[in-house]
Structures are given as C-alpha cells and as structure tokens.
Amino acid sequence: xxxxxxxxxxxxxxxxxxxxxxxxxxxxxxxxxxxxxxxxxxxxxxxxxxxxxxxxxxxxxxxxxxxxxxxxxxxxxxxxxxxxxxxxxxxxxxxxxxxxxxxxxxxxxxxxxxxxxxxxxxxxxxxxxxxxxxxxxxxxxxxxxxxxxxxxxxxxxxxxxxxxxxxxxxxxxxxxxxxxxxxxxxxxxxxxxxxxxxxxxxxxxxxxxxxxxxxxxxxxxxxxxxxxxxxxxxxxxxxxxxxxxxxxxxxxxxxxxxxxxxxxxxx
Amino acid sequence: xxxxxxxxxxxxxxxxxxxxxxxxxxxxxxxxxxxxxxxxxxxxxxxxxxxxxxxxxxxxxxxxxxxxxxxxxxxxxxxxxxxxxxxxxxxxxxxxxxxxxxxxxxxxxxxxxxxxxxxxxxxxxxxxxxxxxxxxxxxxxxxxxxxxxxxxxxxxxxxxxxxxxxxxxxxxxxxxxxxxxxxxxxxxxxxxxxxxxxxxxxxxxxxxxxxxxxxxxxxxxxxxxxxxxxxxxxxxxxxxxxxxxxxxxxxxxxxxxxxxxxxxxxxxxxxxxxxxxxxx
Ligand SMILES: Nc1ncnc2c1ncn2[C@@H]1O[C@H](COP(=O)(O)OP(=O)(O)O)[C@@H](O)[C@H]1O
Ligand SMILES: [Mg+2]
Numbered sequence: 161x162x163x164x165x166x167x168x169x170x171x172x173x174x175x176x177x178x179x180x181x182x183x184x185x186x187x188x189x190x191x192x193x194x195x196x197x198x199x200x201x202x203x204x205x206x207x208x209x210x211x212x213x214x215x216x217x218x219x220x221x222x223x224x225x226x227x228x229x230x231x232x233x234x235x236x237x238x239x240x241x242x243x244x245x246x247x248x249x250x251x252x253x254x255x256x257x258x259x260x261x262x263x264x265x266x267x268x269x270x271x272x273x274x275x276x277x278x279x280x281x282x283x284x285x286x287x288x289x290x291x292x293x294x295x296x297x298x299x300x301x302x303x304x305x306x307x308x309x310x311x312x313x314x315x316x317x318x319x320x321x322x323x324x325x326x327x328x329x330x331x332x333x334x335x336x337x338x339x340x341x342x343x344x345x346x347x348x349x350x351x352x353x354x355x356x357x358x359x360x361x362x363x364x365x366x367x368x369x370x371x372x373x374x375x376x377x378x379x380x381x382x383x384x385x386x387x388x389x390x391x392x393x394x395x396x397x398x399x400x401x402x403x404x405x406x407x408x409x410x411x412x413x414x415x416x417x418x419x420x421x422x423x424x425x426x427x
Numbered sequence: 428x429x430x431x432x433x434x435x436x437x438x439x440x441x442x443x444x445x446x447x448x449x450x451x452x453x454x455x456x457x458x459x460x461x462x463x464x465x466x467x468x469x470x471x472x473x474x475x476x477x478x479x480x481x482x483x484x485x486x487x488x489x490x491x492x493x494x495x496x497x498x499x500x501x502x503x504x505x506x507x508x509x510x511x512x513x514x515x516x517x518x519x520x521x522x523x524x525x526x527x528x529x530x531x532x533x534x535x536x537x538x539x540x541x542x543x544x545x546x547x548x549x550x551x552x553x554x555x556x557x558x559x560x561x562x563x564x565x566x567x568x569x570x571x572x573x574x575x576x577x578x579x580x581x582x583x584x585x586x587x588x589x590x591x592x593x594x595x596x597x598x599x600x601x602x603x604x605x606x607x608x609x610x611x612x613x614x615x616x617x618x619x620x621x622x623x624x625x626x627x628x629x630x631x632x633x634x635x636x637x638x639x640x641x642x643x644x645x646x647x648x649x650x651x652x653x654x655x656x657x658x659x660x661x662x663x664x665x666x667x668x669x670x671x672x673x674x675x676x677x678x679x680x681x682x683x684x685x686x687x688x689x690x691x692x693x694x695x696x697x698x699x700x701x702x703x704x705x706x707x
Contacts, residue, residue, distance in 0.1 A: 211595060237597035249592040251585055261578070262585045265597040268578035272606075275577040276570045282577070289578070325596070 162225055164189040164333055164364050165210065170219035172205055172388075179205040181388035182219070187333065187381075192355060192365045194375040194396070197385035198408055203368040204246055206385070207335050210366075211243045212236045224332060238266050240332035244322045244339060246368075252311030256302060256321055259310050260293040263325035267292070296328045300354060316347045320354075327358055334358060336367040340374055352378050376400070384408065436557060442669060444625040447560035448618045449665045453645035453657035454567050455614035459521075460651045461575075462607040463587040468509070468525030469642045471532050472502040472612045474634025476619025478536065481548045481629060491554040491624060498620035499613045506612035507605075514604040517590055521608070529635040536631035547630030555624040563617055564658070571654035583607070637679060644682040647689035 165187040172180040180202045187193045195203050208214040210221055212233035221229045228236050242263075251259050267289065274282045297303050300320045305313060310321060319339060326334055336355070340348045348371060355378050359365055369375050375382065375396065382399040384392035386408040392399055399405050436443055452469060459466045480498035483489045489497070509528070513520035536542045543549075574580050585593035586603055594600055623629045641664070649660025664685070668678055 213591060213595070232599075233594045234597045234599050237595060243595055245592070249589050251588045251592065253588060254581075254584060258581060258584075262581045262593075262596050265578065265582060268582075270578060272574070272579065275579055276573045278573060286577070329597075 162189075163187065163222070164224060165366065166220075166222040167206075167210065168220040168222070170206070170209055170221065171217045172202075172209055172214060173217040178388045180209060180216070183385070183388070183390045185383055185390065186393070187364060187366050189332070189364050190359065190362075191380040192359050192367065192378050193381045193383065194379040195366060195368045195383050195385065196370070196372075196375060196399075197391075201385040201408075202388040203385055204337055205388075207243060207337055207368070211241060211335060237331075240329075241335070242326040242329070242331035242333070242363075243335035244319075244326050244337055246337040246341070248315075248318045248322050250310045250318055250322050250325065252309070254310055255307050256297065256310050256313065257290070257293055257306040259321055259325050260296050260328050261289055263328040264289050264292060266329045293328060296324045299327075299357070300324045301350070316343050319343065320351075323354070323358075327363060330361070331363055334363050334365050336365060336369075338368050338370065340369055340371050348374055440557070441625070442665070443557055444555065444560055444621070445665050446662055447557070447564050448622045448625070449642075449645060449661040450564045450658040451560075451567060451614050451618040451621070452642045453649065453661035454564075454571060454654055455611040455618065456642050456646040457651050457654055457657040458571065458607045458611045458614070460646055461583050461587065462604050463590065464514070464604055464607070465519065465522040465643075466525045466608065466611065467522055467636070467639045467643070468505075468528040469611065469615050470634045470636070470638035471525070471529040472506065472615035473619035473622070473638070473642075474529065474532055474536070475501040475505060476616030477623040477629050477634065478542060478548070478619075479616075480620035481551050481623050484551065484554070484624070485548065494554075494624075495559075495617060495620055499616035502612035502616035502619070503609055506608045510605045510608040514608065515601045517600070521604075525639075526636075529639055533631045533635045536634075543630075545631065547628055549628040551623055551627050551629065553624060553627065555621040560621050560625075563621070567614060568654050568658065575653065640679070640686070641682050644685045644689070648685050 163186050165185065167183055167185040169182045169184065170180055171178065171182055183206060185206070195206065197203055205214065209216050212228070212231060212235070216229065219229075220227060223236065223239060223241060226239065228239065251262060254262065268285070270282045270285050294303065294306065297306055300323060302317060302320055302324060305317065310318065313321060319342075323336070323339065340351055343351060352374055355365055355367070379396050382392070382394060382396050383390060384399060384405050391404050391408060392402050394402070452473060455469050455472070456466070476498040479501045480494045483494045483497055484491070505528070509524050510521070513524045537545055582593065582598045582603060585596060585598060586600060590600060645661035645664055646657040647660070648663060649656035649658065651657065664682070667681075
C-alpha cells in the first residue's frame, strides 16, 4: 500500500517564526487521519502547504506518489486533492446547487466552442454534472436547500455545503479544517457519520479538529503538531497516553488563560 | 426593408451605429469585469483596431469582411503583452498596466507620420453596415450568455467571488483572466474597425483615457449580472446626450457621477438581474 500523502521535512518560515518546521506526515489511503495541536501550532499552515496555496521554504509534498511541491493549487485539485477552510468560503451569491457544480470543475471538459454552440455533448455533460451534484447534496442532507442562495444557509449547513462542494468530484484526499467548529452536539455526531461515509466511499480524510471526542471516535491515525513541529504520530489510543501530547495541551490551557486577558487575533 | 425603416436608418445612421458599437465596447468591458478584473485599456484596444483596420483599407484596399477579423490582431497582441505578465498575479495589476496604455498610444499616433499625426487618418470609406454591427453585437450577446450559463460561467463567477476558493476548485485563474482579456480585445478591436468605417475620419484623441472611462461607465451602469446589462447601459449613455443636447460639455462629469453612484448604490448595476445559471 503506497502512502497517499507524504510530506518530507516540510517547512514554512515566516519572518522570525517557523509556522511549520520539518514536518514528515504520512497519510495512508482509506484512513481518517487527525491533525491536532494547540492554536497556532501550524495546522492550517500545513493544510495551505499541502493544498498549494502557500509555497514551502523547504521540503517536499508527495501526493499519490507524485512530487507536487511546485504545482499550483488548481493542478493539485485536478489530481484528486480537495479541502475546506477553517472559516467557510462558500460562494454566497450562488445557489447551493451551483456551489456544488463549481466544485465539480475537475469533471468539466466541455470546451468554449461546444459551450457556445450548445452541442449535445455539452448538454450530456451538464446533465451528468447536475445529477452528481444532486447526489452529493443528498449525501450531506442538503437536497431540500438546492435552489437557495448559499449565503442564506445557517452556519452548520454552510459547513456541510463546503464539504459537499469538496467531495463532489470524488477526490482521493479531503482536508477538513475544523469542520465541527461552531456545530452543536447533534450536528457534530452527524458530521462524524458523514466523515466515515466519505472514507468508506474511497476518499481518505485528513482533518484538523479540537473536539477530542470527535477525533478519538473517527480517526485511524493521529498526528500532533506543536510550535510547527510534529511531536507525535500514531494511533488515537497511543496519542491519549503520550506524555508529550498531554504536555502540549496542558501548556495550551495555561497559555489560553493568559491570553484571555489580552485581545488576540486568530489567523 | 420597409421604406420608413430605410428613411429612419438614413437619418439617424450615426446614432444607430453608435448604439451598436458602444454595445460591443460595453461587452468588451463586461468580459473583463466578469472575471473580477478591471481594465482601463478598452479604448486603447479599440484604437488599435481602428488604426489597423483603416491602414488595411486605405493602403491595401482589402475588402471590409477581411479587414474586420484582421483588425483584432493588434489588440490581441497588446492584450497578450500586457496580460501575460500581469494576470498571473491577483490584484489591480491589469488596471495599473492599462491605465496609461491609451495615452501612450495617443502619443504614438500623434508622432508617427504614416499614422496621420495630429490630423489623423481621413477619407475612410463608410463600409460598416448596420447589419454587420448589430449582427456582431447579437452574436456576442448570445455567445456570452451561453458561456455565462455553463461550467465556464460558473468558474468565472467563482473567481469573482473568491479567488482562493476558486483556485481550490481546480480553476486556473490566470487562464480564465487571460482568456477574458483576449475576448475583450477582440470585441474592442471589432468595435474600433466598425467605428472607423462608420465615420470618414479617425484621430489620435478618440482613444485615450476619457473614452476608457466612458466604456467603464457603460458596464457599471448596466451591471454585469447578464451581458444585456452593459449593452443597455451603453444605450442609455449613448442616447442621453442626444436627448439632453446642450449639456454635451458635461458628458465626462456625467460619466464620472454615474461611476460613483453605481459603485455606491448599484453594485449590481441598473438591471440588478442576477445571472441565473440553472443548468439543463
Ligand atoms: N500569513 C502569515 N504571516 C505570518 N505569520 C503567520 C501567517 N499565517 C499564520 N502565521 C502564524 O503561523 C503560526 C501557525 O498558524 P496556523 O497554521 O494558523 O495555526 P493553527 O491552524 O494550528 O491554529 C501562528 O503562529 C500564526 O500566527
Ligand atoms: Mg487553524
């Protein structure tokens, strides 16, 4: 079994700060892999490096055995990489269905001429895209919302829509950045089921999440980041026992108490 | 053609042609705005089309139906030269790179003898027919409408809303932006050739910064929800000075006010119709 995603000594240096510091990450196909760590540990930055929105200072990203380090984000998406964002970035002015159709861009092949001339092939592709988009909306439970402007959805449904948009083209790997943030317990439980279904349908999942119950419940593997460094990689059960993980989180609690006194910016 | 229509077209030929040509110019602005970019070079592209078409007509005496497509060559080459380096980057680089283009080309037209200098080029045969102008306008509206309601149109809408998210959807931003700029150069080049062959004279002052602002105000007034919006905006701004004769000195002020009002109060344009892309 070849590793689906590998980072080799992946490093991003911001002025005076290693946001990601020599991270070696291995995500196996068919797995749900959790990436955890205190705020500011570099989880979102690592996602940006993997998805190609930010170029690393050093290191390599291998996806499906290919060196994608110098590929732009859109090319990585075409190879089967998908992601959501920590704060939703749905297309608010489009309808829910149009959002998912836009996510199907890797499956759009109709050229300019076929599009302008409205050839039978154009209609065939468009019908297939709409069918796939509706199936995906059904899977996340948003069928009834298909024709609403996406901006009018409540928060939890916007997060589900962003997941639907990402999984519509059946990517090999899905990156979820804090998908349960702001969800109530019922929504979080439904999300856990959805993540399992996504994995069972053949999309591996790498997710950042602070809800430890959620992480322990659905993950096959856990990687812990602290100050940009990978401090642990193993099973969820082993992560629970590891002293270095406890330390990172206890340190975080103290830090949070201190930071609560001063206004803070989240990136 | 019924006699009354013939008479009408004869009397108002200049105005009728201006409506069609300004419609094409509005569409050339629209395609750029539709991928979230701003170009201030539309009048310059039009000028390149106008000057090259007139040279082909006057020096080589090519038939006008051959001149028309060839008039797009120079605008497209300039669009490539400006677009390739600027459209890889996100931001206002295209606007900055095009802001001076019209004025630079004006200086060239003024100082190059075989381009007519300050006198411009005159004795242009009136070969642009209404059917050509409105035929091209109709085709352009239909083509842009078809593109708007397709995966390509969805990609353009995605780029307008959120470039980062669009890129993560697998959309190659530079390719769409450059494609839009090239389409816009073609439309402006055609409009330039048609305009030049509707009047007997072209001069260096017709394609500078001022007309570029006018073209922008067409699209901002009409909005970019559908390709019809900018065309209607162009028609309103073409007809108004005819209706309000005597105020023609205030034209530029008027266009400026429209831009400010449109940006402040009508971000989606006068025809606040959203582009509906319901597929199949
Ligand atoms: N654009 C940026 N410029 C400078 N520093 C940044 C930038 N983005 C993130 N950082 C810093 O990098 C570190 C990691 O941030 P981030 O990846 O968002 O953490 P996490 O997602 O684990 O909470 C933080 O210290 C953050 O302040
Ligand atoms: Mg984060």
